[in-house]
Amino acid sequence: MSNDESTAVSDTQRGDATEAQIAVHWKEEEYFQPSPKFIGQANLTDAAVMERFSEKNFPECYREYADMLSWDEYWKTTLDTSDPPFWKWFVGGKLNASYNCVDRHLAKYKNKAALIFVGEPESQAPVAITYQELYVRVNEMAALLRDFAGLQAGDRVTIHMPMIPELPISMLACARLGVIHSVVFGGFSGEACGTRIADSGSKVLITADGYYRNGQLVDHLSVTLRPAIDTAKGEGHEVDKVLIWRRDAASNASSVAPVEGRDFIVNDLLKGFRGKRVDPVSMDAEAPLFLMYTSGTTGKPKGCQHRTGGYLAYVTGTSKYIEDIHPEDVYWCMADIGWITGHSYIVYGPLSLAATSVIYEGIPNYPDAGRPWRIAEQLGVNIFHTSPTAIRMLRKTGPDEPAKYNYHFKHMTTVGEPIEPTVWRWYYEVVGKREAAIVDTWWQTENGGFLCSTKPAIDAMKPGSAGPAVPGIYAVIYDEMGKEVPASSGSAGNICIRNPWPGIMQTIWGDPGRFPRQYYERYCKNPASKDWRDWPYFANDGAVLAPDGYFRILGRIDDVINVAGHRLGTKELESACLTVNEIAEAAVVPVMDEIKGRLPEIYVSLKPGFKASPEIVAKVVSAIEHHIGKIARPKNVYIVPDMPKTRSGKLMRRVLSSISNRKDTGDVSTLANPGVVLQIREQVQGKEPE
Numbered sequence: 001m002s003n004d005e006s007t008a009v010s011d012t013q014r015g016d017a018t019e020a021q022i023a024v025h026w027k028e029e030e031y032f033q034p035s036p037k038f039i040g041q042a043n044l045t046d047a048a049v050m051e052r053f054s055e056k057n058f059p060e061c062y063r064e065y066a067d068m069l070s071w072d073e074y075w076k077t078t079l080d081t082s083d084p085p086f087w088k089w090f091v092g093g094k095l096n097a098s099y100n101c102v103d104r105h106l107a108k109y110k111n112k113a114a115l116i117f118v119g120e121p122e123s124q125a126p127v128a129i130t131y132q133e134l135y136v137r138v139n140e141m142a143a144l145l146r147d148f149a150g151l152q153a154g155d156r157v158t159i160h161m162p163m164i165p166e167l168p169i170s171m172l173a174c175a176r177l178g179v180i181h182s183v184v185f186g187g188f189s190g191e192a193c194g195t196r197i198a199d200s201g202s203k204v205l206i207t208a209d210g211y212y213r214n215g216q217l218v219d220h221l222s223v224t225l226r227p228a229i230d231t232a233k234g235e236g237h238e239v240d241k242v243l244i245w246r247r248d249a250a251s252n253a254s255s256v257a258p259v260e261g262r263d264f265i266v267n268d269l270l271k272g273f274r275g276k277r278v279d280p281v282s283m284d285a286e287a288p289l290f291l292m293y294t295s296g297t298t299g300k301p302k303g304c305q306h307r308t309g310g311y312l313a314y315v316t317g318t319s320k321y322i323e324d325i326h327p328e329d330v331y332w333c334m335a336d337i338g339w340i341t342g343h344s345y346i347v348y349g350p351l352s353l354a355a356t357s358v359i360y361e362g363i364p365n366y367p368d369a370g371r372p373w374r375i376a377e378q379l380g381v382n383i384f385h386t387s388p389t390a391i392r393m394l395r396k397t398g399p400d401e402p403a404k405y406n407y408h409f410k411h412m413t414t415v416g417e418p419i420e421p422t423v424w425r426w427y428y429e430v431v432g433k434r435e436a437a438i439v440d441t442w443w444q445t446e447n448g449g450f451l452c453s454t455k456p457a458i459d460a461m462k463p464g465s466a467g468p469a470v471p472g473i474y475a476v477i478y479d480e481m482g483k484e485v486p487a488s489s490g491s492a493g494n495i496c497i498r499n500p501w502p503g504i505m506q507t508i509w510g511d512p513g514r515f516p517r518q519y520y521e522r523y524c525k526n527p528a529s530k531d532w533r534d535w536p537y538f539a540n541d542g543a544v545l546a547p548d549g550y551f552r553i554l555g556r557i558d559d560v561i562n563v564a565g566h567r568l569g570t571k572e573l574e575s576a577c578l579t580v581n582e583i584a585e586a587a588v589v590p591v592m593d594e595i596k597g598r599l600p601e602i603y604v605s606l607k608p609g610f611k612a613s614p615e616i617v618a619k620v621v622s623a624i625e626h627h628i629g630k631i632a633r634p635k636n637v638y639i640v641p642d643m644p645k646t647r648s649g650k651l652m653r654r655v656l657s658s659i660s661n662r663k664d665t666g667d668v669s670t671l672a673n674p675g676v677v678l679q680i681r682e683q684v685q686g687k688e689p690e
Helices: 005-012 019-023 035-040 059-064 098-102 102-111 131-147 166-177 190-200 222-236 267-274 309-321 339-351 372-381 388-396 422-431 514-519 570-577 614-625 652-659 675-685
Strands: 077-080 088-091 114-120 128-131 158-162 180-185 204-209 209-212 216-221 239-245 264-265 287-295 302-307 330-333 356-362 382-384 411-414 437-440 475-478 494-497 537-545 550-557 560-563 566-569 584-592 597-606 635-637
Touching: 019 330, 035 302, 059 077, 077 098, 098 102, 098 166, 098 309, 098 339, 098 388, 102 131, 102 566, 114 131, 114 372, 128 131, 131 166, 131 204, 131 267, 158 222, 166 180, 166 339, 180 190, 180 330, 190 287, 190 302, 190 614, 190 675, 204 222, 216 222, 222 239, 239 267, 264 287, 287 339, 287 356, 302 309, 309 339, 330 339, 330 372, 339 356, 339 388, 356 372, 388 597, 411 422, 422 437, 475 537, 514 537, 550 560, 560 584, 566 570, 570 584, 570 597, 570 614, 584 614, 584 652, 597 614, 597 652, 635 675, 652 675
Parallel strands: 114 356, 158 180, 158 204, 180 287, 204 239, 239 264, 330 356, 330 382, 382 411, 411 437, 597 635
Antiparallel strands: 077 088, 114 128, 209 216, 287 302, 475 494, 494 537, 537 550, 560 566, 584 597
């Protein structure tokens, strides 16, 4: 056993405060059964689905998902494994994602709402956009992008927008042309947007003038546009055109003056494209549909590149079978479209199934904690999808609010992070009124769609557990030595997926070598093999497998902190801290939070000649918000005399994480500076009584 392996074992024995250890003490829970009413209307009630999607039928089993789509040309090969792990799905097939989400529904559903936009101000009535209206608007925007912006298939466009309907309209217009869209979460800073513009090589930025947030009209452009353009330019990339949507076509929410020749108001330009129609470009199934940047451990966000055919098939199939979406449903996912959840389960999955998808602009508890339930009551929402963070917040601020409103959910989803059993019960009993089936889903940006979840009309629900792997996913838990951890062992390990699936990302944009290194190298059995069985996907999450086959996800095992379902790289956060002149070193660790589950906690040491002060703390917080965004705001910033380090100079984040989470730091006597650990503990936790 190597020294590293020995350390890993002893860390676990000491109760090291990794994210996995924080969650691992949840006890096994009782089961809850879906109601007969739900089962009677469900899309998936045949338990034989697991046989159809079993390994002996792989990969042809995924025809069941692909056949839910409309293809211009049928594929010749379901899965090509000739260049592992760069899998190719539905090879030879051609289709268009925009056509599948809009055009094909017109014959039957053209007058049905495709999207319902709910602005944060309650004085503004919800706006329904029918499939016919969506078709017109997507076509006109596609014509603008093609004829005014000069875009064509394969070009990239960065979209930095809030939750307004023009965001999915822009996405679908790109998809119609085969243009690859890269949506940046609207709450990210301009600098974060700029790095993604440069990395993707986008010549066009689509943005918006403003939006409402917590009762205030936010001038989006004033805080994001110039930093985005300047940051991209600093990385050697020029933006040719900035297309600015006005939230309200009749007014301007921004004080920023457009730069002549570069910045254009989309609402004005569209007048010249009224009535234009654009034939959807028939795209190869393997053509990239979008890039989604996610944090990594190197400090540079990685662009997850998702294909057209496999991705769309996977999110359509899982939306139908796991979300139980029917065309008649009013479905509301409270996530932001700037994250993968919004791509897969607000836009592409639901619209592919001709559902009505709700888009809400603001925060869930504005002006009060009853807002979500008033929206649900007003719109007749019957499928509800949100994160444990939002559930915790609503439970804290308005535990009795749901009972005041006459809504009824048939189905509810939780996504983005593990949910505590006590919070799950409130979600089931109070929000769902004991009527709704709940799916607690596990997946990642890289995965495209759900990997673990109960099948809502077939499997029992168990609080705190994601459930079994979904059909067609062969999940396994490996230990550090690559041996399978059996169910009922009570031991945690690394959850992996033994097989490819259509929703898996194609590669990392601009860095294909990083893709196998990060996701496959650790457990690859034979790098020369072209057999998919030799290439398990390493998810970087810890998990436990119960005897009933249900997986309990324990959290990240790498240096990525999951904040409210959003993954933030510690290296990226630490890099931001180091832009403050006074800071010599920075370490970021996850700490438990009642609402968001995890938050970053920051430790910094100062350069010689500087003294700790509230002003330096404020500078660190400001740097985080500037470089990353307010989503990354730390719970605390501690200025410490020194960082705990090994004799070789390695900074021991494990020790700091243990202090932040009130865990035993273990034996620190072998550190180069063991005395500093007591100083930091007393600073964070206070002195123990003598």
